[in-house]
Structure formats: structure tokens, C-alpha cells
Amino acid sequence: MNTKSIHSKLIAYMKWYMLFYLQMCSYQFCNTTQTYKNTKKRKKLQLYKL
Structure with a gap:
């Protein structure tokens, strides 16, 4: 009983x-993908400016 x-x-x-761990991972993953997308957008904008 006790062991059960x-x-x-x-x-x-x-x-x-x-x-909890999955929530944290998904949150971190969302943040990283968001920043990655933002940097990609910035690079594209820089290319357009050039």
C-alpha cells in the first residue's frame, strides 16, 4: 500500500x-523563432536598402 x-x-x-518543462520549452522555442524571424526581416530590409 505504502509503496503504491x-x-x-x-x-x-x-x-x-x-x-511544466514542455510549457517552458515551447515558450522558449516560440521566443527564439520569433527573434529569428525578426532578424530575417531585418536582413531583408537591409538588402532592400542596399
Whole structure:
């Protein structure tokens, strides 16, 4: 009984941690892709100016 409850708690904690980690990763990924797109736009604008 005791080991089972610990196991379920561990699974719940792992699920929560994975959810949190995925959210953080997706947030970071969105930020990096956004900055990448912005830099690409800037480079294109610089090319047009030249």
C-alpha cells in the first residue's frame, strides 16, 4: 500500500514536471523563432536598402 501510494505520487509529480518543462520549452522555442524571424526581416530590409 505504502509503496503504491509513493509510486502514484511519483507518477503525478513526473507528469506535472513534464507538463511544466514542455510549457517552458515551447515558450522558449516560440521566443527564439520569433527573434529569428525578426532578424530575417531585418536582413531583408537591409538588402532592400542596399
